[in-house]
Amino acid sequence: MNSIASPAGADAPNMNVFQTPPMLRQQWSVLVRRRWIIIGIVSLALLAGVVVTMFMTKQYVSSVTLEISRKGEQVVKVDNLEPPSSFDDREFYQTQYTLLGARSLAENVARRFRLADDRAFFETFGVDSTSSNFLEDAANGSAAQKRQKRFDAVIKILGDHLVIDPVRNSRLVRVGFVSPDPALSQKIANAWADAFIESQLARRYSAASYARSFLEGRLEQLRQRLEASEKAAVDFAVSNKIVNIGTVETGGESSSRVERSLESDDIVALNNALAQAKADRAGAAARLSSNSIDHGDAGNLLGTLRQRRADVATEYAKLSVRFEAGYPSVKAAARQLQVLDSEIAAEKNRLHQKLVADLNEAVNREATLTAKVDGLKDSLLQAKSKSIAYGIYQRDADTNRQVYDALLQRYKEIGVASGVGLSNVVIVDSADLPKEPSSPKLFLNLALAGAAGLVAAALVVVALEQIDEQIKDPGDVERLTQQPLLGVIPLSDRDPLVELADPRSYITEAYLSLQALLQVSTSLGVPRSLAVTSTRKGEGKSTTAYAVSHLLAKGGRRVVLVDADMRSPSVHKLIGIENRSGTSNYLSGDHDISRMLVRTEGHAVDVLTAGPTPPNAAELLIGPAMENLVTELLRHYEYVVVDAPPSIGMADAPLIGHSVQSVLFAMEAAGARANMIRLALQRMVGGGANLLGVIMTKFDASKSGYGSDYGYGYGYGYGYDYGRKSAGLSA
Structure with a gap:
């Protein structure tokens, strides 16, 4: 039967009526669709930030301000031992900042206050000082090792809590210390600055001492050489009787x-x-x-x-x-x-x-x-x-x-x-006792927690998008299925029959758009025999089949709706009639169609129910029986719409698709996975079906992130017609 009418030819319009939206729009759609996941993750991160802030130990920072010059004040005009540096040489100050964090300064401060033996110092920074022999020397000969271990722990604590903050475009640098004890922060900061100045003076004195020792040795060598050279000159003059008078x-x-x-x-x-x-x-x-x-x-x-x-x-x-x-x-x-x-x-x-x-x-x-x-x-x-x-x-x-x-x-x-003893480092402001803690900062922690939550949410959303193969966006249908999208049917909470009975409803407008595209899908108009199938059960194929037949019948045409889903019939339930005899009876050999057809009140379409469930529906469909049924119905009706069973896992749908002129594929939005849909379409094409395209059903625009752009009632206050708009037809 599919050879009766040819598919869309060269004179048919382009069926790709739903173009892929821009990338930014797709990303926005993902954000809106996953908004509750994002909101939840960010909320949890913010809550965690509040909880962590409440339980964090308050930290106090005390800073001393130093001025570091390239050269100290010259009491006497004596050249420096170090080579001069250029005016814009930044290496000098970078070197000074590195020296400020040197281990030698930490060792100086630790020895000055005997921090290695101070239990309170370790407890201030959360170090367990109650363990055995932590501050006591052991009697097994390892006292020096334990003391060195404590000393190394102090050095690490001092280095981890030291803050060096150079003031940009100046010779000033702030040296601070952070601790839970404000008095300790002040004491360590001032001691650190004093230790740095002392180290600078000691380094200069050491350099001068080394230079003096070196020069003393060289002077002694030169003195001996001078005496030898003068003696040689005098001896030569005496031996040669050279007398100079001036x-x-x-x-x-x-x-x-x-x-x-x-x-x-x-x-x-x-x-x-x-x-x-x-x-x-x-x-x-x-x-x-x-x-x-x-x-x-x-x-x-x-x-x-x-x-x-x-x-x-x-x-x-x-x-x-x-x-x-x-x-x-x-x-x-x-x-x-x-x-x-x-x-x-x-x-x-x-x-x-x-x-x-x-x-x-x-x-x-x-x-x-x-x-x-x-x-x-x-x-x-x-x-x-x-x-x-x-x-x-x-x-x-x-x-x-x-x-x-x-x-x-x-x-x-x-x-x-x-002997002058002047340093190039001067204390501008000594460290004061901090009155307020420097951390934790609630707003900063909330900002960091929010940023971390956004990053985590982005990772989760990306992972879900990679894992989730459901098709939610109409713009992705053609890219993922390689089939044109003929229509988008919105999701409704009301009974589909009630929606179809209302000519101003969104669903009615959507199916009218589908009918308009079917009218131009072939050179002969709407295919006279049309089957509707899907990937799985519950995707709206029966409702689509009824809607297509109902709208065709309202146009004054004689239409019959055939329920060929003999394994799980649903047309009789949708319309509210009994399923006594029907398709299975005809395929089994009972050809009295007039007895099987049901003409219901309030419905312009005639119905052929599925009939009793056969032991094996595929056996009834093998052969010319289904094609003969369609041919017989076309003698009495202008259009035959068949509600076919799902195409995955069963051979019924491909056999039915081979018996009709064209096939519509109903796909639930965010329903079956893309690979299952592609497999179902391949089965239909492999079975000889003439696929017209795909219909997306149960589409919720609010959850997809498109809002009113994909909502019905846009523009005129009722039913925004995608198919008509894309096909160039008036609404």
Whole structure:
């Protein structure tokens, strides 16, 4: 029979009328559906938070504020032993924060207050001090071990309850201690800060002490090396007869001091004398060659004579003009001129001899000095060679002396700096006695408990969603079944017949939407023979079969409803009639259909009940009997709607599906698991049934998280038609 009408062809509309909602909408649907589980888990978590807060021991925190500087105040200007750090170097402060939590500080505090022997200290932190030999030394030789064990317990308690809170963008840090005793918190916090400052000073003193010890050893080594190098220099000078009379400083960019020797001073003096002798010889030669006597620069006597002759010559000239040559005055003047000329000639000769003698003396002196300088050159070169070696010894001694002086100065500076005793850590605010407990905080605990409850609820919901294979969301039907969703039938508390009798009810509107889609499901309209099946019993297939047949009959068509669920018939109960004879009788060979059909008052549809329950319903369905029944009914009715049995576990539904044109599959929302539904659909398809799609029944929109979006009565106040809206039809 399923070959009579072809399934939806190319001209049929898309049957996928319910698209998968967005992911966020799906998640919201899950939250609403599981809201009571989430509310319950969160409520239990909050209740647990309140109970835990009530039973928690009150804790008090007392903090001391410290200022940590990179460098302490400098009373004396002495370089630090530690390398300088950059201005924005955060490693320094991170190191200080780590040092604040060092075990050595805890040990210092524990020893200061003798906490290892304090029973009250352990009882304050909930340590059982009533156990045997907890605070008493045992007599079996393990006293030291037990005391060390108690001491380690104290160190762990101090470290676990210490709070280090740096103040952001500052040099301040708060160091606090948390305990059930406010006085103990104050005492430990202040003691911890004092211990930290003491440790800083001790570390600086230890570094200075180590530096002094190291420098003392190095100074002793350098002193011995300096003495050895100076002794070597002196021995070399004595053995080589090197006598230095002082030092001279050489100029230039890098000035240095050089030792002066006797040879160098001698040759310098001789060079100066030789230069002077050469100058004297050159001057004498120049005076001799230039005949300086004739130029009147030879002496005062010659000049005087020449002046007297000039006077006499003038007088003689005057007399010669006035008197004759034989005149006595003229003769006397002439004789006086002759005497003066002879005296001048004698003086000139004497002066010339003197210039020659001076020149010879200058030449001889120059030659003598030249010979001496040449003689000192050889000795000076030998002295230079020796002075080079001596300079090596001397530079070694000078270097050792410089290093020794530098280390000695640093040793003195460290000695001064170590005695100052200033720390780079300053207490800004000491710890006060706390007046109110810092914990437990009810609102914080409730927030944490609520967050933990939400996380636990999320995990539970995810686990339930992974375990739960029920299909609750209409948008998941096609994805999980690979079949189109033709309609969604809402859940109702009233009798389905009463709902169907009301044309404005939600269920009536839902089935009208289904009818509209059936009208366009094939090229010939609503299939004339249609079976309704499900995965299991109680999913609403009988109600769906009655609703489809009832609405078709109300449209003026002749419809018959056949109850083919012979194992568990329910149509007669739904309508309220007796089940005397029906489908099982016909399949058994009784073909008097007119006697079996029931026409009930108030129902527009005729009914063929299931009839007596046969021993094996599948045997009656094997063969052409069911197909013949449908064919026979189609001779008298326009539509035949068959209420088929569930398809899981029985062969009845596939056999019936093969005998009709099309099959509708009813699926209860949040009913059977998805894998069971897929198996049922596979059985129907494998049996040759022409599946039109799936109908979701008993859908509760309020529990699914969709609210009015999937509720009926949306928009017009009555029945929101999914099928019509999706198919493009008017409501």
